[in-house]
Amino acid sequence: MRLGVIGTGAMSGAIARGLTKTDNAAQFVLFDVNDAAAHTLATDIGGEVAPDIETVVKECDLVILGVKPHIQRLVLQEVAPALTSSKRPGIISIAAGRTLTAIFQDLAEFGVSECPPLIRVMPNVNAQIGMSASAICFCPNVADDMRASAISIFEAIGECIELPEASFSVFSxxxxxxxxxxxxxxxxxxxxxxxxxxxxxxxxxxxxxxxxxxxxxxxxxxxxxxxxxxxxxxxxxxxxxxxxxxxxxxxxxxxxxxxxxxxxxxxxxxxxxx
Missing domain, CATH: 1.10.3730.10 (ProC C-terminal domain-like)
Incomplete structure (x- = not known):
């Protein structure tokens, strides 16, 4: 599995480091506007740094959007062009409050006509020590094997519970x-x-x-x-x-x-x- 990570802050870093302990076959492609942060994480986990967001999306099977809610729309604007091709990776959002519907509405505004496989996850700070409690939900078009891969990523940093999206606010x-x-x-x-x-x-x-x-x-x-x-x-x-x-x-x-x-x-x- 090639896993893209856009935004290499504390939570994304914890997820990537946790996965390296349970899945030696995972390959990471990273991007951050702070190039030094991306290279630091790449060195820690044996990943590679991409020159831009579009490259991450085109080269990966799953892509984690590890950015804050108020930044996510800007990132999606750069994700969108890569989703118009035949390559449609699963997009995993870990931004609080950002619903699957809101994410697709942004992508549609940026020219994406067909909803990509969207996944929403709410992890917590204890991911940094492998003890997170994470909730996960999926758009209906996410295939079973992709669902299993996404769940395994977050089980690597603690427990992962599948919930309906309507329950995410209280889980948060x-x-x-x-x-x-x-x-x-x-x-x-x-x-x-x-x-x-x-x-x-x-x-x-x-x-x-x-x-x-x-x-x-x-x-x-x-x-x-x-x-x-x-x-x-x-x-x-x-x-x-x-x-x-x-x-x-x-x-x-x-x-x-x-x-x-x-x-x-x-x-x-x-x-x-x-």
Missing amino acids: ALAGASPAWFFQILDSFARAGVKHGLTKKQALQAVTQSMLGSARMVQIESEKDTVPSELIDRVCSPGGTTIAGLLAAQAAGLDSALVQAVDATVLRDQELGG
């Missing part, structure tokens, strides 16, 4: 944005630990390991159809310290704050989608 909140919230939660806990006499390093180590273990327990217990609320009950002894702290957090608005964070993210994702 729960998986795409939530790492930032988890980082905030960890930092807040660590600062509370400092307040009560621990060093920041000690506090962060304690709460990070607790979050890792708790997340893994949820995964394991979910296989037995155990839900998080049941796990909460296991930890909260009657009249104990944990229930006192949990009720204080809820009284301060913990539950509603998290729901509002999801609501705001979903709304913004839909706004980006136009």
